Amino acid sequence: MATKASDKSRVLKTEPLANKDAKWATLVKTTYTDPEGMERTWESAERLTRPKGCDIDGVGVAAILQDPANPNAEPRIVLQKQWRPPVNQTVIEVPAGLMDPNESPETCAIRELKEETGYVGELVKDKSFDVSPVMFNDPGFCNTSLRMIHVTVDLSLPENQNPRPELEDNEFIENFSVPLKDLWDLCKKFEQEGYAIDARVGTLAEGIEFAKRWKLT
Structure with a gap:
């Protein structure tokens, strides 16, 4: 895509x-x-850029693709390739964006996902897992904070059959998806290919790998 x-x-x-x-x-x-x-x-x-009265600057979106016609298929996560001037590299990221005034994190996530990928998603059903606590990217350097919003994308819906991003003129984003269980190995592969890894992607991959190695599930 x-x-x-x-x-x-x-x-x-x-x-x-x-x-x-x-x-x-x-x-x-x-x-x-x-x-x-x-x-x-x-x-x-x-x-x-943080809106007045808001406790976060933006959101990251962990969007999992699901096909009801193939319930046993491996879950895939939506990722992006986007060049970032501060690191002078193309970065592997999740969809993300800044909060608008009077906007909830959940609304921001659904909006950003649609704008950047074309996918129409919905929050995961489990209310104990749909929105993360406030997290700080690099608290020793910057006060930037975000929440991760966990979303599913129903691939059987007509609006998700041929998703079309609505990018701004200064956005150059390539969207793709990978198997969630392979994220750690893929991060290492991306790095070898010259890509930078966004901490949100890397931390998620590391958590999945921890769960595998320490048999947490």
Whole structure:
């Protein structure tokens, strides 16, 4: 389900950016006291896009493809290839996006999945597993936070027969799916092929591998 190839992009230059010119993120210096009462400082980044009153910046979508006509088929997860300027590589990711004002994480996830992949999904039925706790990507560097939303895609529905993404002009995303049980080995394979691995994909793959090796299910 390829859209636009992203691996032809290249970084041309990098240069300092003044906070006053930043649209999406800014640098801050925090002064705090450590457990012994000593005053210290910490440099970090903050997003400028979090809607007022919202506890997260965005969502990641773990979307599992299911075909009711073939209930014994291996579950597959929807992934993406998207070139990212900060790492100058094409990254293996899950569908994701930033929250809109007055939007719930669940609504954001369904919207982003439709826009980026064309798939119409629904939340998993188990309410104890549909939405993750708030998670921080890199709390030593940035305050960016998200929730993972767990979604299923019914491939028998007419709207999922020939999904068409609705990408913005600056989005160059290639969508594909892989067997969920093979995600760890595939992450290693992708890395060998020169791709970067988004932490959400890598952590999910690692969790699946832990469950296999320690027989948690």
